[in-house]
Amino acid sequence: MKQGIPEIDKERCKGCGLCIANCPKNILEMANDINSFGAYYTICSDESQCIACGACSLMCPDAAIEIILKREVG
Amino acid sequence: MSTQNLHMYRRPEALLNVRTHYCAGCGHGIIHKLFAEALGELNIREETIVVAPVGCSVLLYNYINVDGLEAAHGRTPAVATGVKRAQPNRIVVSYQGDGDLLAIGTGETLHAANRGENITVIFVNNANYGMTGGQMAPTTLVDQRTLTSPKGRNPQETGYPIRACELLSTLEAPAYIERVSLHNPGAVKKTKKAIVKALQYQKEGRGYSFVEILSMCPTNWGIEPAAGADWIKTSMVPWFPHKVFRDRPAEAAAAGGKAS
């Protein structure tokens, strides 16, 4: 199974929640906090469960989510 | 054994590092991102000129790192025609909303398509006039409530929603016409493919390419962004089906393959 890390840029996030609604693992949620623009932002509650499917980054209208793929080497 | 990390998805380089003015959950943001990705993939960022419409995406050239100019409301295909004819080696993109493309700009849209201008039109169909506060557009669905159809669009009074792809498909000249949407990650992937294909065809000089994208406008629809994505699927797609209406280059390739 692929393993990923969603890197969420909270300053870009507008808190629309499209990523949260489309995450197949339900590991994204809205933070109980706001960024410097006054918007709620998405956080990942359990990175170990991310399967690097890319659904969140595809849906994000603000390109706030980058996905890093973890690979075992050696 | 150790782990090595690499980027699976990165913000496209052609997307400028600024915050857009779009509402949370607006489809324009997703489309800008896909457009920027396509420019990177085809390596055509430097040669691209985008003609921005009047509508929410009026500041498009502030968000995507390409040359751009602004046309009067609905006139982007006419301006794009002039730019392309003067600079045939540049990739010229006309980016338009539904009010721009199908109301005030219907004439320009039809005639640019009919002439088969070698330009790409990206048509963002969000079923209303976003920028001015959510008035009824030619694409507003029957019974859909907007600022100017508070009881729902009544076709006896204002007609039925216009299907742009079907309309343009009656013309002989267009090379590529497809309708895609943004309602889920799979659909977004297909939208990206369609944009890449349209730009590729223009690069190859195949003629007029048109991509209609069903997009969400949660603020003016008065629903949450995720519900907006669902609304595209449940309400818009039945009237505006996903389809490749025309793909002349692919048809020609298939015919050529059979003959040989």
Ligand SMILES: Cc1ncc(C[n+]2csc(CCOP(=O)(O)OP(=O)(O)O)c2C)c(N)n1
């Ligand atoms: C000649 C002219 N008429 C009317 C307007 C007002 N106006 C500004 S944007 C707009 C409609 C935009 O809607 P659409 O093209 O659907 O784009 P969206 O904002 O939904 O992306 C209108 C009618 C204008 N700016 N210029």
